[in-house]
Amino acid sequence: MQEYDLFVIGGGSGGVRAARMAAQRGARVALAEEAALGGTCVNLGCIPKKLYSYAAHYGEAFEEAHGYGFSSEAPSFDWATLKRNRAIEIMRLNGVYEKLLAGAGVQLLRGRARLADAHTVEVAGERVRARNILVASGGAPHPPEFPGHELAISSNEMFDLEPFPRRLLVIGGGYIACEFASIFNGLGSRVTQLYRGAQVLRGFDDDVRAFVAAEMGKKGVDLRLNAQVASLQRGDGGLRARLGDGSALEVDAVLAATGRWPNAAGLGLQAAGVRLSERGAIAVDGEFRTSVPHICAIGDVIDRVQLTPVALAEAMVVVDRLFGSGGRTMDYENIPTAVFTHPNIGTVGLAEAQARERYGKLRIYRAEFKPLQHTLSGSSERTLMKLVVDDASDRVLGVHMVGSDAGEIVQGFAVALKAGATKAVFDSTIGIHPTAAEEFVTMREPVA
Ligand SMILES: Cc1cc2nc3c(=O)[nH]c(=O)nc-3n(C[C@H](O)[C@H](O)[C@H](O)COP(=O)(O)OP(=O)(O)OC[C@H]3O[C@@H](n4cnc5c(N)ncnc54)[C@H](O)[C@@H]3O)c2cc1C
Numbered sequence: 001m002q003e004y005d006l007f008v009i010g011g012g013s014g015g016v017r018a019a020r021m022a023a024q025r026g027a028r029v030a031l032a033e034e035a036a037l038g039g040t041c042v043n044l045g046c047i048p049k050k051l052y053s054y055a056a057h058y059g060e061a062f063e064e065a066h067g068y069g070f071s072s073e074a075p076s077f078d079w080a081t082l083k084r085n086r087a088i089e090i091m092r093l094n095g096v097y098e099k100l101l102a103g104a105g106v107q108l109l110r111g112r113a114r115l116a117d118a119h120t121v122e123v124a125g126e127r128v129r130a131r132n133i134l135v136a137s138g139g140a141p142h143p144p145e146f147p148g149h150e151l152a153i154s155s156n157e158m159f160d161l162e163p164f165p166r167r168l169l170v171i172g173g174g175y176i177a178c179e180f181a182s183i184f185n186g187l188g189s190r191v192t193q194l195y196r197g198a199q200v201l202r203g204f205d206d207d208v209r210a211f212v213a214a215e216m217g218k219k220g221v222d223l224r225l226n227a228q229v230a231s232l233q234r235g236d237g238g239l240r241a242r243l244g245d246g247s248a249l250e251v252d253a254v255l256a257a258t259g260r261w262p263n264a265a266g267l268g269l270q271a272a273g274v275r276l277s278e279r280g281a282i283a284v285d286g287e288f289r290t291s292v293p294h295i296c297a298i299g300d301v302i303d304r305v306q307l308t309p310v311a312l313a314e315a316m317v318v319v320d321r322l323f324g325s326g327g328r329t330m331d332y333e334n335i336p337t338a339v340f341t342h343p344n345i346g347t348v349g350l351a352e353a354q355a356r357e358r359y360g361k362l363r364i365y366r367a368e369f370k371p372l373q374h375t376l377s378g379s380s381e382r383t384l385m386k387l388v389v390d391d392a393s394d395r396v397l398g399v400h401m402v403g404s405d406a407g408e409i410v411q412g413f414a415v416a417l418k419a420g421a422t423k424a425v426f427d428s429t430i431g432i433h434p435t436a437a438e439e440f441v442t443m444r445e446p447v448a
Contacts, residue, residue, distance in 0.1 A: 002107075004030045006322065007121050007130035009113045009267065012039015014299035014311030015136035016097055018319055023104040025323040030130070031106050032113035032123045036090075037097040040138050040300070041308045043090055048159050049179060051086050053340040056186025060219075060342070064377035077188055079164040086159065115268035118292050132294050132322055135274075135282060136311070137267060139260040139300035144171060148232030151239055152256040155180065165189050165253035169241055171229055173200035175339045177257035178216065182342040185221045192249060193221055196228040201339065205351035205400045207366070211384045212341050212402050218380055219342055229254075262301045269295075279303060286329070288318050296322075305335060336414035338407025343381055346406030348414040349398035352388050361391040363423070365443035371403060371436050385439045387423070389446075394422040399440065409437045 004027075008019045011033030019031040036043045055077075062075045101108050111124030119129050141154035153161070155176050166189060170181045173195030181193040193200075193216075200223070201209045217223055228244045232254060241249045262281040270276065275283045275291040281303035288296045296318050299311035313330060320328035336348035349355075355362055365387040374381055383403030390397050399413040416425070431438030 001120075002030075002128045004028045004107070004128060004130045006030075006132045006134060007113075007128065008032070008134045008136060009121070010039065010136040010138055010299075010301075011037045011097070011101075011108070012136060012138050012299065012311070013041045013308040014138075014315045015039070015134065016101065017312045018134050018136065018298065018315035019106045020100055020104040021316065021319040022323050023101075023106045025319065027323050029104075029106045030109055030128060031101060032109045032111060032121065034110075034112040037094050037101070037108075038090075042093050042097070044156050044159065046308055047093065048086050048090060049155075049183070050340060051089065052082070052159070052183045052187070053179065053342070055082050056183045056342060059186050059188065060379070064374075064379055067376040067378045079187070082187075083160055114266065115272045115295075118272040118295065132296065134318060135264070135267065135269070135290075135295065135297040135301055136299045136315070137263040137301045139262050139303070139306065141256070142259040142261040144229070144256045144258045146229050146231050149256065151232045151234065152254040155255065155257055158184075158255055161253060163252075165251070167238065167251040167253075168192070169194065169229075169239075169249060169251040169254045170257060171195075171254065172257035172259075173197055173202065173225075174257060174259065175201060175341075176260075177255070178212070178339060178341045180255055180257060181221045181223070182216055182219070182340070185216075185219060186342055191221045192251070193223045194227045194229060194243070195223070195225055198225055200225070201345075203351070204339075204345065204347060205386065205388075205398065206353060207384065207386055208345055208347065208351075208400050208402055211368075211382075212339075212343070212345055215343055215381060215402065216341060260300065260306060262303045264301050277303065287321055288314060288330075305332060307335065307337060310335060334414060334417045336407075336410055338410070340407075343383070343403050344406040346401045346408070346410030347399070348410050349396070349417050350388055351398060351400070352386075355388045355390070355397045359390045359392070359397065362397075362448070363389040363391050363446040364448040365389065365423075365445075366447045367439045367443055369439075372434055373404065383436055383439075385436070385443070387426070387440065387443060389423045394424055396421055396423055396426060401440075403436055405436075409440075412437075413440060 006022045006029045008015045008031040023029040109123040113123045116122045168189040170193040185191040199209045230242045238252045273292045282297035298314035300306045339345040367385045371383045386400040388398035429441040431441045
């Protein structure tokens with residue numbers, strides 16, 4: 001039987017990174033993938049979503065160009081072209097991943113892997129042995145529970161939806177729900193978004209949540225808070241959703257973006273002695289060891305922070321411990337993130353409410369304005385920028401933005417936060433003029 005130093009289950013963000021890096025350090029590595037290489041991020045997440053977000057922005061750009069002197073016939077949008085071009089690009093990326101693995105000397109096994117015992121993995125009827133096993137099997141959409149929920153689709157099905165939904169109902173208030181609501185609204189759907197809570201995007205700064213909800217509303221998303229679907233059935237003209245308040249809604253498609261759960265079932269983990277959490281995630285220690293120390297797990301399947309760069313960083317910690325010098329650790333503080341709503345959110349560090357709990361007295365700097373671009377575009381879109389500062393130490397604890405390219409802008413500020421920058425350092429930084437980003441270094445008067 002073939003024996004490996006490391007067997008990786010799952011060829012997504014975390015698994016591919018770990019396999020490549022381990023092989024480059026001289027380990028004998030195999031990786032099993034049952035679907036397309038690249039996992040959720042490449043095939044059904046970050047990349048296709050961002051491409052569709054760009055598409056939705058083009059729709060707006062045609063309108064906005066009028067104020068700059070451009071005119072053209074009313075543009076038309078061809079959903080089939082977008083889907084085809086996306087599929088071609090994703091296939092290219094699948095190929096890039098395959099080449100990267102082959103180039104590093106990783107043995108790729110196509111098929112579903114499961115543990116036969118704590119050192120043996122079975123893939124497509126073939127058994128191999130491994131000194132170490134890394135589970136990077138990701139997560140999957142968690143469906144809602146109302147009657148008729150099976151008529152709803154998940155984000156997985158949105159990318160190839162046929163036909164284009166003229167009327168779309170989005171259920172959920174997390175970042176995936178908000179992004180798809182924005183994207184399909186921008187592409188021309190009439191979007192209703194229902195969220196059972198009082199505000200979307202739980203965990204983000206409250207100012208950001210309220211601001212982006214209002215901006216999405218201005219662009220046409222019919223966002224209904226404290227609202228939920230009671231049941232769903234097929235009607236004459238599409239799908240008929242009965243809402244909790246007794247009203248009804250007729251739509252062409254329903255996206256349930258109601259959370260993602262770890263993909264840990266059916267892998268033979270429990271039989272091998274690997275402990276799972278109550279939510280079905282693989283329980284790991286600070287170095288990503290499970291209850292069976294030579295079996296590790298990273299990424300969405302451990303249900304910590306479900307982001308690609310986090311899975312990549314966790315992979316590097318495991319590889320460093322197994323095949324490097326060790327000592328590398330995972331830091332979950334100050335993880336920057338973007339939400340590709342329209343307009344975008346970019347954020348790093350603590351939300352005001354979290355910072356108040358941890359630090360007490362704060363200084364809050366806040367700017368809200370019409371960006372220069374929209375003085376001529378005719379768009380009513382506004383930008384929000386906010387700094388959360390610890391009053392005692394002057395350290396900047398949180399940088400939050402809603403506006404064009406917020407993710408691009410906040411990535412740079414994430415370095416400053418990581419380096420422990422104070423407000424005084426921000427103040428002594430020269431702005432780049434004229435940009436929206438310069439506001440972050442020119443806000444002088446606290447608003448609270
Ligand atoms: C709609 C959407 C948008 C997102 N947008 C962003 C974003 O903008 N930015 C960001 O950072 N993150 C985003 N994410 C999250 C990001 O995609 C995940 O955090 C990331 O992919 C996790 O990587 P992973 O390696 O843990 O799992 P995955 O990338 O999900 O990879 C797991 C792989 O394991 C395979 N697999 C599972 N079980 C087996 C088995 N038994 N045998 C063989 N193969 C198996 C699966 O087929 C899959 O390919 C998004 C997610 C979604 C759903």
